[in-house]
Amino acid sequence: MARSINDIMNSMLSVKDSYTELSGLSGSISSIWRKILYIVASAIWILENLFDSHQQEVTGIIATMRPHSLRWYAEMARKFQYGFNLLPDSEDFDNDGKTGDEIEASKIVAYAAVDKVEGKLLVKVAKDAGDSLTPLEDVEKQAFTEYMERVQDAGDDLEIRSEPADNLRLSLDIYYNPLVLNADGQRLDGASLTPIPDAVHNYLKNLPFNGELVLAFLTDALQAVSGVVIPHIVSAEYQYGEIVWKPVGVKYKPYAGYLTVAETDLKINYIPQSEIMK
Known part of the structure; x- marks a missing residue:
């Protein structure tokens, strides 16, 4: 200077x-x-x-x-402001006369991740709905797509994806300690009526956006539940859109970037088991 x-x-x-x-x-x-x-x-x-x-x-x-990185694209996606125009020849939005609350409320993209797939940049985004994630509405997605096309590097081919959560279907055998859990998987001390389903939901909730479901890691999460002696994943399947259920092998990266499991898609078989000395 x-x-x-x-x-x-x-x-x-x-x-x-x-x-x-x-x-x-x-x-x-x-x-x-x-x-x-x-x-x-x-x-x-x-x-x-x-x-x-x-x-x-x-x-x-x-x-x-300079060509921009995948991280830069994800950051730009989270900077999107719905209902706001860009400044001329700029990547910044025109916030003149807007309050801080109005600006923050316009940033509807809470989660974003970018992968390079077969020469394309796949941009996955979702909104925050409190306890869950939700896709952009059609008009929101249209505006977001226009924004990303304006700020992208020349020559990059973008695919914008904002979809409902992939569905997960699990069948579990839970060998439990009868001194801690009952035949319905409830804690005998009344601390929790659904410790196993809670562990599954918490594992999915804590996955990074666009992170991979790893069955071995899910097993670890179940093993950490008090009263669980042996957790066994009998089967795991995923489904999204119009496709039929497909098995999860070792791991699975969700199509939408995030997963959910319905109560009817979580089958748990509780089997009493004395603790095993290690």
Whole structure:
């Protein structure tokens, strides 16, 4: 950042004072040597400002030419403001005259993730509905798609996806400790009537958006429930849109970016089991 002329002048005066052989120079502000220093300081000030302008110009060119990352696309998706227009030739929204609350309320995309699939950039987004995630409505998706097409890098092919949650269907065998749980999987001390279903729902809720369902990790979550001796996933299947149920192998990345399991799709068989010494 360019210094002021006075700062440059003071810097040169400080250097001048370090030379004892120059101590005899007149201290008058109208002296010739001071005028020469001022002229040099002015020239340095002009040069530093030119350097600043050049740096800004080069930085702007680099920012314009550099291909953006997948993370950048996800950040831009979350910056979308529904019902707001972009400033001319800008990636920023025109928030003139809007309150902070109005601006925040317009940012309807709470979750976003971007994958590169077969040369395309797949942009998955969802809204926050409190205890669950929901897709954008048709008119919201149309506006969001227009926004992303305006801010995207030239040549990138985007596919916007905002869909209802993928459905998960589970069949579990839970070998339980009869001293802790009853035959319906309820805690005997009354602390919870649904500890196993709660563990499943909490695992899905805590998955990162567009994160993978890993059956081994779900097993770990079930194993951590008090009273569970052996958790066994008999089967796991997923379904979305019009496709039929398909089995989950080792892991599964949801089509919509997130998963839900209905009460009727969670089958649990409780089997009493004494604790096993390890």
